[in-house]
Amino acid sequence: MALLYKADPVRGQHWQALFAEHAPDIEWRAWPDIGNPEDIEYLAAWQAPDDVAQLLPNLKVLFALSAGVDQLDLSRLPPELPVVRLLDPGITRGMCEYASWAVLSVHRDMLRYRQQQVARCWQGHLLQPAANRRVGVMGLGAQAQQILATLAPLGFALSGWARSAHQIAGVACFAGVSQLPAFLRECDILLCVLPLTEQTRGILDRRLFDQLPRGAALINMGRGGHLVEEDLLEALGSGQLSAAVLDVLQEEPAPAQHPFWDHPQIVLTPHIAAMTQPASAFGGLLEDIRRHQRGQDMLGEVDRVRGY
Structure with a gap:
């Protein structure tokens, strides 16, 4: 039995060392040196190779080395092949840190103060209490709920929206298309951590912005x-919007001529809100492999219909 790794080779060395120490029964192989393809039962990858069914005839599980799976074309994968996303507590911690920052x-007007620093302007502005x-927050999955829990002690009035109904202590929850306008009316700062699906693609558009309070700010930590x-x-x-903090773009890396680079009301970061770390992610990956071997449900298995 072997696991094939297909992602960043530098991180792959850390993954390999962890498997050697904690799971020596699982043979490690790194793309493109796959050896005998019939030995490979597990694939851990950012993106699957073309014609994965023909290339790896005995593949049992595809583990996506990411919190989301929108980089995978699920329609091209065998329908019976389980796809499992990575449940990495390190990613969640990183997302909470980025969201708080x-x-x-935005709350403390740092974009304006940065512009003033460049202009050598020493001027204070009225401070708005967090209350x-x-x-x-758009999206109320596990990561979003941790972000809300991190923000709660700061005193902000918190709300959340998702396709399905949720109940979260201290958070006003909205659900479905019918309740989206009411949710947006309550957002001075809108933070997106939605999964990218056909239903959510392009959701941050003119129509949505027009439903926010004038002068609201946008933070996109989801997908470009x-x-x-x-x-x-x-x-x-x-x-209509006063500021935006963007960690993701339609095209990454952003081309040199992209208008966001020089925009005074935009903070742009290169998709660094959170990164998969083998040390924190390994336990969850190995647990799902062992669960599969025992015939149990895997914790991060993707619902093909929902896309996450």
């Missing part, structure tokens, strides 16, 4: 496909 940066600032970039520029130009 981004929300506080008067409404922060809304959520955002209609031209609509964001228009909303910032009109004053």
